[in-house]
Amino acid sequence: MSNSLSERAAIVGIGATEFSKASGRSELQLALEAAKAAIDDAGLEPADVDGMVTFTMESSEEIAVARGLGIPKLTHFSRVHFGGGAACGTVQQAAMAVATGVSKAVICYRGFNERSGRRFGAGRQGRTPDIPAALPTDWYAPFGLVTPAAWVAMFARRYMHEYGATSEDFGRVAVADRRHAATNPKAWFYDRPISLEDHQKSRWIVEPLHLLDCCQESDGAVALLVTSSERARDLRQPPAIIRASAQGSSFEQEMMTSYYRDDISGLDEMGLVGDQLWEMSGLRPDDIRTAVIYDHFTPFVLTQLEELGFCKRGEARHFIADGRIELDGELPLNTHGGQLGEAYIHGMNGIAEGVRQVRGSAVNQVDAVENVLVTAGTGVPTSGLILGRA
Amino acid sequence: MARPPRPTMNLDSSFFWEGVEKHELRIQRCAGCKRLRHPPRPMCPACTSLDWDSIVASGQGEIYSYVVHHHPPVYGFEAPFAVALIELPEGTRIVGNVSGDPTALYVGMPVEVEFVRIDDSWTLPAWRPAAGARDSEATEATEAEA
Known part of the structure; x- marks a missing residue:
């Protein structure tokens, strides 16, 4: 173990609301419901929690969640930037806080009405003409490049050109996710699998992305409770030990538009995360039985498999062929249905699934799981985790 | 408009x-x-x-990547419209719209800059197919051969 953070902390509680398109409750209520559920799951009380980490995009402040739960004191509160790239980073913040003794138990949370409220898929619109755009979008918004799907599509087209990948290759990710969601009663797309033909026939959103390449917009919240590995032994659930946690931002990094690197067919920042995860954990891709690979848009699932070393550059389309990433394959991905199938909670529901696979309590449980790799949002500065059995 | x-x-x-x-x-x-x-x-x-x-810059360039936007509606644009990442021979890239038929675009297409007056007070750079660009039928034929 080259890094003192490895195996020092564990996820001991997970909680979530239902995943819907119209929760009918405030975002703060969603966050509170999820946080309370995570604390209950661990067998702790709100007063045991003394740390909070969330996303900079989160609308519910740490102190609002603490007030709601009646938490008497917080000794660590922090936020991680860059949208869904924050997800695993929140757990790293929590792990660092408990490993250093700054806090004893930290809640990581994310909750939103992202379908019934402000829809992310609309992108950076909503300005009236001639009102200045936010400066980082000056080089994109005047040309109508304003949605997450469009930003990713630009990378995807180049990836297809470089490696000969096709829309059908992207579609295989959607088919796997939806197959897994179909047997997960908590997934929005429960009992609604799709075929590759359905994917190909779905309408264009931004070419080369079809509708079924794009994740959902969801209402809901997820919370995770992190404490020390030592304390985790005495709690209610089998702990998911944090074998490795990492963040990554790379040369010429932009938020979804890192178009000026020599090569844009990869995701340099995810390569950086992967290198750290393997080094910190002492594990290799062969040691991973199942993974949760961030899937806001299907093309980046292929890129991530390459950046993480599961296959070589440009070869993910062959790697994922023949059902390898489906439940009975060698490396089942996104067994909860992913964000395409279960819900889009900015990657936090994927971490919860990683915990369930380690516990052995997933609805689509994979056999003999020792370690699960989980990634966060792609195209942005990002993060990752390797969770394992105690 | x-x-x-x-x-x-x-x-x-x-x-x-x-x-x-x-x-x-x-x-x-x-x-x-x-x-x-x-x-x-x-x-x-x-x-x-x-x-x-x-x-x-010379105003010449080549499409390095591109997208064709269909949905959702984008204020100020009529879908479908093309946005490209243009590689400049000088050594940088820049994002811009490409005029003409979006289905005729391809990676490697030569383009040249033009300047589009938005109203009396401002202008945007844009791109149009340049000499040497294949037409859409030729593009399909080439890709079918490949």
């Missing part, structure tokens, strides 16, 4: 938009190591020099 969102300008970026008003595609250049950079920023990532000037 609805207009696209107007870019902001500040001390780092105004040279670019002032160039556009004069129908010049300006690219920031480090005065120390002469490296080009885009989007503009105060410091050279290669040598950390704060001194910079700009060159006027």
Whole structure:
């Protein structure tokens, strides 16, 4: 173990609301419901929690969640930037806080009405003409490049050109996710699998992305409770030990538009995360039985498999062929249905699934799981985790 | 007609938009190591020099990647419309719209800059197919052969 953070902390509680398109409750209520559920799951009380980490995009402040739960004191509160790239980073913040003794138990949370409220898929619109755009979008918004799907599509087209990948290759990710969601009663797309033909026939959103390449917009919240590995032994659930946690931002990094690197067919920042995860954990891709690979848009699932070393550059389309990433394959991905199938909670529901696979309590449980790799949002500065059995 | 969102300008970026008003595609250049950079920023990532000037690009380029936007509606644009990442022979890339038939675009297509007046007070750079661009039928034939 080259890094003192490895195996020092564990996820001991997970909680979530239902995943819907119209929760009918405030975002703060969603966050509170999820946080309370995570604390209950661990067998702790709100007063045991003394740390909070969330996303900079989160609308519910740490102190609002603490007030709601009646938490008497917080000794660590922090936020991680860059949208869904924050997800695993929140757990790293929590792990660092408990490993250093700054806090004893930290809640990581994310909750939103992202379908019934402000829809992310609309992108950076909503300005009236001639009102200045936010400066980082000056080089994109005047040309109508304003949605997450469009930003990713630009990378995807180049990836297809470089490696000969096709829309059908992207579609295989959607088919796997939806197959897994179909047997997960908590997934929005429960009992609604799709075929590759359905994917190909779905309408264009931004070419080369079809509708079924794009994740959902969801209402809901997820919370995770992190404490020390030592304390985790005495709690209610089998702990998911944090074998490795990492963040990554790379040369010429932009938020979804890192178009000026020599090569844009990869995701340099995810390569950086992967290198750290393997080094910190002492594990290799062969040691991973199942993974949760961030899937806001299907093309980046292929890129991530390459950046993480599961296959070589440009070869993910062959790697994922023949059902390898489906439940009975060698490396089942996104067994909860992913964000395409279960819900889009900015990657936090994927971490919860990683915990369930380690516990052995997933609805689509994979056999003999020792370690699960989980990634966060792609195209942005990002993060990752390797969770394992105690 | 609805207009696209107007870019902001500040001390780092105004040279670019002032160039556009004069129908010049300006690219920031480090005065120390002469490296080009885009989007503009105060410091050279290669040598950390704060001194910079700009060159006027030839206006020629090649499509490095592109998308065709269909949904959701984007204010100021009529779908489908194409947005491309253009590689400039000078050595940087820049995002812009490409006029004409979106289905005729391909990676590697030669394009050239044009300047589109949005209204009396501002202009945007845009791109159109340049000499040597294959037409859409030729594109399909070539891809079918490949």
